[in-house]
Every structure is written in C-alpha cells, then in structure tokens.
Amino acid sequence: MSDLIELYRQTLRIRLVEEEIAKRYSEQKMRCPTHLSIGQEAVAVGVSSLLSNQDKAYSSHRAHAHYLAKGGCLNKLIAELYGKETGCTAGRGGSMHLSDLDVGFVASTAIVANSIPLAVGNALHQQVQKKAEISIAYFGDGATEEGAFYESTNFAAVKKLPILFVCENNQYSVYTPLKPRQPEGRSITRLAQEIGIKSIAVDGNDINQVINATQELLNHVRSGLGPALIECHTYRHREHCGPHFDDDLNYRPRVDIERWLANDPLFKMTQELAKQNNWSAIKADIEKELMLEIHSAFDFAENSPFPDPKQNNNYLYAN
Ligand SMILES: Cc1ncc(C[n+]2csc(CCOP(=O)(O)OP(=O)(O)O)c2C)c(N)n1
Ligand SMILES: [Mg+2]
Numbered sequence: 555m556s557d558l559i560e561l562y563r564q565t566l567r568i569r570l571v572e573e574e575i576a577k578r579y580s581e582q583k584m585r586c587p588t589h590l591s592i593g594q595e596a597v598a599v600g601v602s603s604l605l606s607n608q609d610k611a612y613s614s615h616r617a618h619a620h621y622l623a624k625g626g627c628l629n630k631l632i633a634e635l636y637g638k639e640t641g642c643t644a645g646r647g648g649s650m651h652l653s654d655l656d657v658g659f660v661a662s663t664a665i666v667a668n669s670i671p672l673a674v675g676n677a678l679h680q681q682v683q684k685k686a687e688i689s690i691a692y693f694g695d696g697a698t699e700e701g702a703f704y705e706s707t708n709f710a711a712v713k714k715l716p717i718l719f720v721c722e723n724n725q726y727s728v729y730t731p732l733k734p735r736q737p738e739g740r741s742i743t744r745l746a747q748e749i750g751i752k753s754i755a756v757d758g759n760d761i762n763q764v765i766n767a768t769q770e771l772l773n774h775v776r777s778g779l780g781p782a783l784i785e786c787h788t789y790r791h792r793e794h795c796g797p798h799f800d801d802d803l804n805y806r807p808r809v810d811i812e813r814w815l816a817n818d819p820l821f822k823m824t825q826e827l828a829k830q831n832n833w834s835a836i837k838a839d840i841e842k843e844l845m846l847e848i849h850s851a852f853d854f855a856e857n858s859p860f861p862d863p864k865q866n867n868n869y870l871y872a873n
Contacts, residue, residue, distance in 0.1 A: 559830070561599055561761055562823045563840050568595040568619045569820060570841075571628065574848050575618075575635065576797035583856070584635040586648025591619035593759075593791035596819035597722050598623035600764030601690065601784070604772055608687040610660050610680075612673040615650045615795075616722075617662035620692050625657040628851040638858035645861045646869055658687075666727075667700035669693055670719070674706040677715035677781075688716040688775050696727030698742050699735060704749070707781070711750030714780035718771060719751070721785045722758060728794045729805045746783040758786025759819040789814035 572590045579588065591598070594616075602623035605611070613620040621631060627642065634641030635649055642654045650664040660676065663669055673691035680687055697703055698721060710717050721742055725732050746753040752774050756763040764786060771782035789810075793800035801811055827833055 558823060558827060559836065559840075561603065562820070562827060563844070564599045564603075564623060565595045565761070565820055565823065566840060567844050567847075568598070568622050570844050571622065571631075571848055571851075572618060574852065575632075576792070578852065579797040584649075585637060586635060586650065587615075587795050588618075588635065588649045588797070589616040589795050590792050590797070591616055591790070593814065593818060594722055594724060594788045595619050595623075596761040596764055596823075597720065597758045597786040597788060598692075600761045601718070601720055601768050603765060604768050605658075605690065606687065607658050608685075609690060610658050610673070610676050610687065611690040611692065612660055612669040612676070613652070613662035613692040614666065614669050614694060614697065615662070615664045616694065616790075617650065617652050617692070621652045621654065621657075621659050621662070624659045626652070626654055626659055627657070628847060629854045630654065632851040632855040633858050636855040636858070637860060638855055639861045640854070640858040644869065667693060667697035667702040670697065670700075670706045671702050673717055674710050674715060677710060677717035678713065680716055681713065688718060688772075690718045690720060692720045692722065694727070695721060695723040695725060695732060695742065696735070697721075698745070699727075707746060707749045707751055707783075710781040714778065716775050716778070717781045718768070718775055719746070719781065719783040721783060722788055723785055724788050724790050726790070726794070726806070729803070731806075741785075743783070743785045746785075751781045751783050752779070753783040753785065755785040755787065757817070758788035759814075759817050760822060761819060789817075791815070791818075 572592050575588060598619035611620060611624050630642035634643055637645045639645050642652055650662060652662045670691045670693055673689040677689040743753040743755040754767040756767045758764060767784050771784055775782050
C-alpha cells in the first residue's frame with residue numbers, strides 16, 4: 555500500500571501542477587502554448603516508476619507529466635513556462651521544449667513524431683557504447699501516422715535496439731478522432747508487433763496495468779532482445795492546447811467523456827487507497843504538502859530573471 559500511496563502522490567502532484575498552470579494561464583505570464591496531460595498522468599508515473607536516472611526519455615508537445623515523473627525539477631519546469639533564465643532550457647524553449655540531462659530527460663519537441671527517431675538514434679548510441687541503460691520515446695496516437703514512426707520502429711526492430719516506445723492513445727489528434735485517420739480495426743499494438751516489436755496494450759488510466767506491462771516489456775528490452783511498445787489507452791480531460799475545457803464544441807461524444815471521467819486514474823487509485831486506515835488524513839497531508847511545493851515553484855518562476863537579451867545567441871546550433 556505504501557507504494558500505491560507514493561504513486562498516488564506523484565500522480566496527484568502532476569495533476570495539481572497542471573491545474574495551477576491552467577488557473578494562472580490567463581495572467582499571460584506564461585506566453586508559450588501548453589498541452590496539459592490532465593487525465594493521462596498514470597502513464598508517465600507508471601512507466602517512470604521502473605526507470606533509472608540513467609535511462610533517457612524523449613517526449614512530444616505534451617511533455618510536462620513525462621518530465622516530472624522522470625524526476626524533473628518543478629521549479630525549472632514552471633520557470634521554463636514563464637520564459638525565465640532559471641528554466642530547464644534557460645527560458646528558450648517553453649512548455650514544448652523541455653530538456654534536463656540531470657534526470658535523463660533529453661528532449662521534448664513540438665513536431666509530431668519527432669521524438670521517435672531522436673530516441674531511436676540514442677538507443678543506437680547506447681547499444682554501440684554497450685551502455686547499461688535504455689531510451690524511452692513518448693508519443694501520441696497521431697504520431698503513429700507519420701513516416702518517422704515506421705522508419706524508426708523498423709530500424710529499432712532490425713537492430714534490436716534498447717528502446718521502449720510509449721504510445722499514449724487518447725484517440726484524438728487535436729479535434730479528429732481515430733476513425734477518419736486510421737483504417738477501421740487497426741490496432742497500434744498489432745501494427746507494432748508486425749513490425750517486429752514486442753507490444754502490449756493496457757488501460758493507461760490503471761496504473762497497475764501500466765506498471766505490470768512496462769515491467770514485462772522492460773525485462774525484454776533490458777535483456778537485449780530488442781525494442782518494445784506499450785500502447786496506453788487514455789483520455790485528456792481538457793482542450794488539446796490550452797487551459798480550458800472544450801466539450802461545448804461537441805467533437806467528442808458526451809458518453810465517452812463521462813465514461814473516461816469515471817475511469818480517471820486518480821479516482822481509480824483512490825478507490826483502492828480508501829481501504830487504508832486514516833486515508834482522509836493521509837490524503838489531506840499529501841495535498842497540503844504538494845500545494846506548498848507548487849506555490850513555491852510559481853514564486854520561484856515569478857521572481858527569476860528573464861534571459862539577458864545580449865545572450866540570445868547562446869545555445870544556438872547555427873546563427
Ligand atoms: C509534423 C506535425 N504535424 C502537425 C502538427 C500539429 N499538431 C500538433 S499536436 C497534434 C496532434 C497530435 O496528436 P497525438 O500525436 O495523438 O498527440 P496528442 O496531442 O493527442 O497527445 C498536431 C496535429 C505538428 N506539430 N507537427
Ligand atoms: Mg492523441
């Protein structure tokens with residue numbers, strides 16, 4: 555039960571961080587686009603619970619949860635959103651371009667599917683250098699429609715690279731559901747299996763399912779048997795990009811929204827944790843401690859300096 559309490563704490567931490575971002579976004583001090591993972595947090599927390607600091611993660615535009623779950627620094631994340639010098643990419647990247655080598659979070663990028671070849675390239679490096687670590691590529695269902703996905707997974711399978719692909723299938727690419735985008739009946743898991751990648755599909759809102767499948771797949775990857783893919787079925791609660799709910803636009807069936815809200819990862823964990831003695835008091839303490847940490851991170855960001863304009867050319871590969 556203590557493990558589940560810690561998983562709950564980490565999941566709630568990401569939820570409360572992103573709710574605070576949403577609450578303050580209209581102040582216009584965070585000037586970068588933000589893609590929130592609210593509703594999808596159990597994937598990042600479950601996968602990361604089995605990773606080491608040496609393992610190298612790559613992510614997409616929806617990266618906050620992946621960064622925090624990998625051990626990312628909350629102060630550096632919020633400062634990055636505020637465009638401050640103390641941010642994890644020195645205020646140059648914003649929400650979609652996080653990087654922190656201290657915790658093995660190499661990069662997130664805004665180009666859909668772009669993290670996949672980057673992570674595969676790093677896995678080749680790890681294999682050639684015989685490193686005792688692996689790469690992780692997080693991406694959405696939409697990324698599996700890009701050429702980069704096919705080329706990269708094929709190459710990883712042929713070379714038996716040490717990489718775990720994590721597909722967060724929230725069924726949507728912006729406003730478009732899977733049906734008009736992919737042939738009826740296609741399963742991303744089966745597709746990856748046919749490419750030669752050991753693959754498992756799970757309910758991504760059930761942290762136990764995420765952890766059990768990830769463990770099985772990591773045993774495979776870490777034994778040198780080649781790449782693996784976990785497809786996590788999940789659902790975002792809010793709009794694709796931004797702090798609001800957008801269900802008034804009616805692009806997602808009401809019945810689906812309600813079914814997924816009832817399948818919320820925190821709600822599922824709470825059902826189990828409620829059996830624990832003193833759960834209400836434990837939960838209240840966790841919430842209090844997290845809100846203190848979160849408010850302090852926003853204070854840190856607000857009080858940090860903006861980058862010096864004279865240093866604008868720093869960190870450029872070409873100018
Ligand atoms: C190559 C490319 N095409 C289109 C876009 C615009 N775009 C940004 S996010 C997104 C949706 C991606 O959907 P998915 O991969 O399922 O991730 P999700 O947003 O659902 O987490 C699109 C089309 C982009 N950033 N890059
Ligand atoms: Mg999606």
